[in-house]
Amino acid sequence: MKTFIVSEYEVNLKNYEDIMNINEVTFHGCTGCWSCWWRTPGRCAFKDLEQYYTNYINADTVVYFLDTKTGFVSSKVKKLFDRMIPLFLPYSNFHTGESMHHPRYEKYPSIKIYYKDTDILDNEKTVLEEYLHRTFYQFHSKDISVLPLSEFKEEQL
Structure with a gap:
């Protein structure tokens, strides 16, 4: 099982190289x-995140x-989230009662998100968690987990 880790700060995880x-x-x-939709389908005009796209779409999690x-x-x-649009097709559907882009790939990774929960109010946590769930639901991920960093345990990865 391939795990890709994306972090905003230094993380010290023993069993992961793909960070x-x-x-x-x-x-x-x-x-x-x-x-990314018309001239070079699936490829952003900027070449600065190609490794991210490859790692993301090839990961299980x-x-x-x-x-x-x-x-x-x-x-x-x-x-970064805005730049993920090349991973989807420009066509929309309404199967779920809302507009969603068609997936470009057969599978998308499961998502686990741990956010720093110090100095954040309960209502801010609710908004943040809902935003992250909705974002990755729109990104066609089936298994989405959003938790405060205080609940992180490396063995859960």
């Missing part, structure tokens, strides 16, 4: 050019360790 610290990676924000800024994800994480 991306997003603060050590420089990448552009999505410009809405739609190149992707684990995110997120910091929280003013009760929400950081701008860098939001930018």
